[in-house]
């Protein structure tokens with residue numbers, strides 16, 4: 001190819017965007033979700049698609065990805081009017097999508113998932129060796145360490161998300177859409193993903209990136225399109241949208257102070273762990289949590305820092321009784337021995353656990369908002385076992401107010417809520433049990449700036465009333481700002497403990513990577 | 522190809538037209554049927570025949586069809602409207618996906634179950650077997666014959682909503698039916714002893730299967746398949762491999778005939794001037810009780826949660842194992858009730874009875890719209906499914922459709938109904 005033709009090629013793509021979506025409207029029954037939305041994806045740039053929970057971002061992307069096929073409006077891909085009829089149709093048009101709610105087959109291996117739908121075939125049979133080799137190659141390229149042979153359901157959520165990313169990249173698509181790809185990733189993996197995005201940009205791919213995280217938007221956005229309540233608020237170069245203005249676009253008003261945390265007034269000892277250990281399960285070699293000592297006082301938020309495999313989530317699950325009696329060590333709740341048997345005993349003693357994977361372990365998607373919100377509290381709502389629908393409804397309504405849920409109706413199946421609103425339902429469920437100790441594993445996963453602030457406010461208010469919170473979050477700013485103390489885990493063991501004044505991003509990260517800190521108190 | 526423009530018009534107009542055609546056809550069919558019942562089939566048919574012969578164009582077409590299919594003029598006309606109703610409905614249902622209002626209700630499982638029932642019912646109106654469909658007795662028998670299946674289907678609904686399946690119900694029915702006959706006919710037990718004992722037996726069978734699957738984590742399909750074989754064997758053991766009937770064998774090898782026990786006669790009797798079978802009443806009472814448990818008790822909610830997402834349910838404090846076991850107990854109990862009814866109706870305990878009933882029960886549940894994957898559905902839907910299958914069987918039998926074609930037709934209709942129930946994502 002001559003240099004000249006290359007120039008014209010580049011010139012062409014400058015003028016003609018890779019994808020142009022014009023006047024897209026979409027209804028679910030009576031619920032108008034998108035109203036006349038435009039979207040333009042250009043080669044070699046990152047377009048951030050931003051908006052509150054339920055604004056219609058995922059829906060817009062699903063239309064492009066051939067998931068929703070009934071809509072009004074036009075889609076132009078490289079100058080051709082198209083209408084993706086199925087995900088494979090969209091893939092053939094050069095569009096790859098990393099979906100928010102992961103679309104992996106849990107019982108298949110990582111390699112099989114990466115090549116799902118386009119298996120490498122030799123003489124009519126799937127060539128597993130070749131698939132494994134290619135998958136390994138791809139993962140190496142991405143700098144991801146996941147055993148390609150392991151089944152997806154055995155992997156933690158972060159690795160599942162990485163697999164989903166690898167699957168989309170394996171398609172060599174021209175347009176890559178990432179719907180909240182980092183919601184379960186930790187700092188180092190996010191870094192890898194960003195390098196990858198840079199790489200893709202240089203290769204002339206167009207990237208759509210959906211996120212609720214401000215730092216991410218500032219780091220990688222070239223242009224930003226904002227949706228609000230299904231309408232196109234506007235599109236602008238990232239440089240024209242400083243954070244304050246962006247937030248104004250997103251929520252339609254200004255937001256003061258991102259992290260509303262009052263100085264804690266710690267009360268008596270709520271939880272004390274001594275030598276808490278979770279025994280190894282299904283073929284693990286080491287205990288996922290080993291000899292953890294920690295104290296949480298009433299009215300306190302204690303953050304748990306750590307990277308993938310730190311054992312923080314397992315600590316929560318073990319404490320909550322999700323592993324049955326597979327734990328050792330001593331746990332005292334308000335000075336009394338905490339009986340660890342099953343989740344129901346934990347709930348009856350005033351412990352609540354918001355898990356980090358709302359779809360797999362948090363919600364029953366086929367049930368209504370009301371049924372989900374009251375599920376953990378049924379023994380209290382209906383002591384004799386007979387249900388009280390009116391009471392359930394009013395309880396749910398007030399809970400939904402507290403977490404500012406946006407749902408067309410409380411009888412709607414949770415499956416049809418947007419990701420962030422699903423998260424809010426999961427949170428509402430645990431508020432309903434009025435716990436003494438709240439274990440929060442990624443509580444703001446996938447929720448928008450406005451709602452995040454409301455969750456923080458809620459955490460603050462709850463601790464003012466004497467609740468104790470243990471918090472796991474992969475977002476460092478959140479961890480630093482919301483925690484009164486931070487305990488860092490590495491491979492299941494405590495490596496450091498900081499109070500508010502001594503915690504800095506560098507020191508927390510260093511401890512999370514396994515460096516023992518001297519100032520452990 | 523690239524420049525096709527698929528603008529979707531709002532389907533409201535099409536939906537309205539479709540529904541209109543459906544309703545008009547429906548009304549005409551009902552009017553024809555009413556006239557037929559009032560005037561007598563032969564009378565009306567005769568009039569139709571003469572009316573049609575008056576119109577040259579139509580008569581030749583209809584006449585041809587009548588000769589080809591050996592049917593009456595009246596039936597031929599009704600078939601035309603029946604086809605019209607189906608087409609109207611199909612049009613409305615397609616349009617209903619995009620519109621709101623009445624047509625979008627067609628997407629609800631309840632509506633679909635009702636429509637399936639209406640279509641089957643109309644089939645009876647069309648092929649009324651020279652008016653037989655207009656007689657009260659036909660409906661009473663349809664309901665009576667559906668009741669045993671309905672009882673099994675209620676239990677099956679509970680288990681399926683909880684994410685399981687119960688293949689053992691047909692055999693448990695046979696076991697209870699044999700035991701009940703033995704107790705009532707041979708041993709002369711009083712009903713207040715034999716009935717609770719038999720129900721306990723059914724519940725225990727269910728409890729055993731439930732414990733194996735939920736307690737020991739064996740796939741429900743396998744655990745209840747084992748129960749299906751085991752209970753059948755037990756039924757044969759209990760009965761000694763023969764039918765337990767009122768012909769009781771004496772020690773010297775001769776037979777003596779005893780009276781049919783009073784409890785059998787009671788269960789097999791009718792109330793309301795002979796217009797309603799007691800079996801049907803039993804079924805309805807059981808269905809209502811099951812509905813109350815499922816929709817108004819915590820246990821039902823827990824069952825839905827387990828079927829929808831077992832892990833999330835467990836982490837929300839739902840007692841998964843006991844809830845699941847109880848659903849199998851309930852299923853066994855209801856199979857026991859069905860067994861009592863079966864014994865009373867057959868006036869004997871046949872160890873071979875009820876074979877394949879579990880599959881009919883599953884078909885009923887699925888046609889109603891309860892999903893086999895669990896978590897969604899209800900007793901109301903199953904009630905509609907029971908009526909659909911019950912009427913289908915009855916209509917085929919009053920029209921003297923031979924057994925072989927009946928089975929094939931039933932298979933086809935099950936697939937059609939399930940296709941219509943399929944959820945669109």
Ligand SMILES: Nc1ncnc2c1ncn2[C@@H]1O[C@H](COP(=O)(O)OP(=O)(O)OP(=O)(O)O)[C@@H](O)[C@H]1O
Pocket residue numbers: 028031033051052053054055056057058059060100406407408416417418419420421446448946
């Ligand atoms: N299949 C569906 N059926 C009915 N309603 C739906 C369906 N999918 C989405 N919705 C509704 O459409 C609206 C937009 O949802 P969408 O998932 O696009 O939001 P989002 O912008 O991606 O939000 P989030 O940031 O929380 O992921 C929500 O109100 C949601 O309840």
Ligand SMILES: [Mg+2]
Pocket residue numbers: 057058059100179418419420
């Ligand atoms: Mg979304």
